[in-house]
Amino acid sequence: MIRAVESEPLVSAQVLAAYSYCEAVTAGQARNFAYGIRLLPAPKRRAMSALYAFSRRIDDIGDGALADEVKVTRLEEARALLGRIRAGAVEEDDTDPVAVALAHAARTFPIPLEGLDELIDGVLMDVRGTTYETWEDLKVYCRCVAGAIGRLSLGVFGTEPGARGAERAPEYADTLGLALQLTNILRDIREDAEGGRVYLPADDLAKFGCSAGFRGPTPPEGSDFAGLVHFEVRRARALFAEGYRLLPLLDRRSGACVAAMAGIYRRLLDRIEREPEAVLRGRVSLPGHEKAYVAVRGLSGLDARHVNRRTIRRRV
Template identity: 30%
Template sequence: MTGMRLGQGLGGRELDAAGITDPALRAGYLRCRALSAEHGRSYHLAGLLLPPAKRPYVHALYGFARYVDDLVDDVSPTLTPQQRAQRLNDWIEEFRADLDWGTTSDPISRAVIDTIDRWSIPTGYFSDFVDAMRSDLTVTSYATYADLERYMWGSAAVIGLQMLPILGRADDGVRWDVLEMHAVQLGIAFQLTNFLRDVGEDLRRGRVYLPQESLNRFGVDRDRLARGRVDESIRNLFAWEIERARSLYAASAPGIELVHPTSRDCLYTASTLYSGILAEIERADYDVLGRRVRVGNVRRAMVGINGARHALAARAGRTTPTG
């Protein structure tokens, strides 16, 4: 506990490298880092490949997103749905007021507001994110992929856009709008991967994120998914959506070379590990209704070690083959 208070250990060294010295601010960043390490294994590993001075800000963005998502998904029996909605709405309104004031007593919001100020991140991205999270309290399905895309703008695309100022451009010749396009594609690819991995878990929360038009295409309905038995129609549905996600990973790939060289291995590792979940779903014969598939520890370690080797070379001004 003392180490966490004083900001010792790797997290403390990252804060030192970033020049973050205020004790209360350090505590907020460390809280976000802990959320990242606990809940975002692939993202956290990828974030560790960034230069130490940039890591706290990425942890803050992930920690904020995770904290709000947990508020939405809290199914504690001590809370009624109305109380849960009221708690989320109160927190969102307080956060928006804190954004306007530029200060807060909330440790997670404190780290995020500092990140926004240091990197001049548009605050509209955060408003769009919390609006998407709030919609999860009332919206339980999406008729078309276009409808789902509008949700994913706030739940995923804006997170990629929040990251861009921290990742940086390869050089001044890189067009910002092109970089933004690829960031949106990658963010949505990550989100679609989450939806496929978590179909069973989301269903138990009363939500189906796969578009109804896709379900209709393969003769699948919510009751069929709820039975938990993966049949040929469900396999075809998942295969269709996996190809959609893979096309987005492919479209986003050129954007990795457009960010600063010291940021590329973070994105490459995150994309490799997350897209690997799609292969794991296929390996499980699409049986994700009753369990969560994940990339194995050996594969995760191999990708992480390879990324670390490239990242260290990039920081030293050298280049190594990607792969």
């Protein structure tokens, strides 16, 4: 059983300032994530912001305009900093607020920091231009950049005492991360293509006549683009159904946080399914009022019960 700490000793002004910086980064750059973590108590919310801010730094290195060899150097510097955090070598007066906040979060909660090493490995795959022949190949990447985040988050959330099946919580958190990442990949097909990146498996692209890629607002000539999208949507839905088994293992507010974040992505998936070619015209997103509605449903447990009923019906 994984058990997160619910309370903490008095936090110093320096650490609180570091957390405030991370929360500002989260609010400014991760609206979907921010909608979910606002449902958490303050210690968990701050810890999640620290995880996000460090992860954002790693992602920004990979997405930036630096030369590839410079990106590799910066990523290894981030790995070295992570090693210092793991070793307890980052003091409260360190000039890097993200490092200060993450170090405090790691002392407060049983966060498996090796997940951030996996994230660095995944971003290195991007820098090196890795492509994926099969879904099994792509899963390796998704586990690095998203499944690992699910497992890191579980270190903050913890599991409910006595929850049956709690030993499988990391597996479910990992699977839910895969579901979110595959949704991201579908949403960002054109943007990634314009940046020279292709994430969908080559064998899936070939199956639906889409190997030519996606650099414009219309699908490749003669392709079954809608068929490709619907195929990947079904795969994502299966991952969501499996990953949602995590929710009963969490306390109410942590479960609400996960349900809210996952619920936003499931609704994005619904929109993509209804109008597949929309992802070639621009980024599909949800308006703020709909995200707020999803957050309320997550807090009430409605989304979790809805998914559980659908899962039960499929099995029957």
